[in-house]
Amino acid sequence: xxxxxxxxRILRSLYKAYGRVPALKRSDPVDEIIRTVLSxxxxxxxxxxxxxxxxxxxxSWERVLKADxxxxxxxxxxxxxxxxxxxxxxxxxAEIKRREGMISLARLEGMGLEExxxxxxxxxxxxxxxxxxxxxxxxxxxxxxxxxxxxxVSKRLGLIDNDLTIEDAHKALTAMVPKGLIxxxxxxxxxxxxxxxxxxxxxxxxxxxxEMCGFKLKSxxxxxxxx
Ligand code: SF4
Numbered sequence: 001x002x003x004x005x006x007x008x009r010i011l012r013s014l015y016k017a018y019g020r021v022p023a024l025k026r027s028d029p030v031d032e033i034i035r036t037v038l039s040x041x042x043x044x045x046x047x048x049x050x051x052x053x054x055x056x057x058x059x060s061w062e063r064v065l066k067a068d069x070x071x072x073x074x075x076x077x078x079x080x081x082x083x084x085x086x087x088x089x090x091x092x093x094a095e096i097k098r099r100e101g102m103i104s105l106a107r108l109e110g111m112g113l114e115e116x117x118x119x120x121x122x123x124x125x126x127x128x129x130x131x132x133x134x135x136x137x138x139x140x141x142x143x144x145x146x147x148x149x150x151x152x153v154s155k156r157l158g159l160i161d162n163d164l165t166i167e168d169a170h171k172a173l174t175a176m177v178p179k180g181l182i183x184x185x186x187x188x189x190x191x192x193x194x195x196x197x198x199x200x201x202x203x204x205x206x207x208x209x210x211e212m213c214g215f216k217l218k219s220x221x222x223x224x225x226x227x
Contacts, residue, residue: 003159003176006212010157011181013208014188018195021187029105029138030061030096036130037088038079050079054089061103065093088125095123105134113141128170136186142179144186146170149193156197156215 001009027035034054039047057075058064064072072086079085097103108116116139120131132145144150146169154160160172177185196203204210 004178006157006159007177007181007185009212010209011184011188013212014192017208018188018191021184021191024137024140024183026140027137029108029134030093030103031055032134032138033092033105033126033130034061034089036133037085037092037125038076040081040085042080047079050076053078061093065090065097065103092123092125105138108134109139113143116141117143128167132170132174136183140183142174142182144170144173144177144182146173147190148199149190149197150186152199153189153193153197156202156213157209158214 035047035051038050053075054064054072058067069083069086069090072089073082076082076085093103096105100107108119111119113135116135117131120126120134121128129145129147132143135141135143136145146166150173151166151169154169154173155162159176160169164172174182192209196207202215204215207213
């Protein structure tokens with residue numbers, strides 16, 4: 001089976017298992033950057049409330065930029081590494097303001113994919129995952145953000161090599177997944193990683209992708225099922 005057919009089959013199976021992924025609702029790109037900074041090294045359960053607390057407390061990114069780093073850190077403390085994240089948020093906002101004259105990335109809408117990715121990656125503190133999240137979720141551009149679930153599940157499914165770095169995985173999956181399916185693949189594989197293909201003990205015995213997966217625990221589970 002070629003890779004495109006395999007990806008199509010994977011997405012069809014995930015749809016049957018978890019239902020339709022929500023339609024893309026484009027987010028503000030600056031919001032998306034701050035949300036991603038807050039999500040580093042923690043779960044959504046901690047980072048999402050921190051993001052809304054930040055929005056509620058300061059009401060605008062201009063105010064966050066002018067605020068004391070310690071005050072920002074205290075508002076986002078539930079996201080962990082609060083001092084480092086507060087500093088990073090201020091630096092990113094300051095750089096956007098320096099380049100654009102205001103805290104807005106609306107100008108990226110008119111840029112090509114490579115140019116907009118290069119622009120974002122040249123801002124200190126914005127790595128490949130953050131840039132890809134902004135491009136996909138704010139501008140609906142065909143780039144694959146690779147988080148820990150996508151990285152793990154894609155390897156187990158044999159879509160990418162085991163020795164690939166996360167940065168290489170981002171490039172490989174962006175090139176491999178048909179453009180119109182990137183958003184669906186991203187959300188579907190994350191859902192699968194959270195619910196079934198967990199890091200420590202994947203539920204292979206209940207997995208809808210079982211027949212397509214070459215992960216070695218498969219034989220372990222198959223043996224156990226026979227017992
Ligand atoms: S069979 Fe197991 S390892 Fe493979 S995708 Fe399913 S849960 Fe993950």
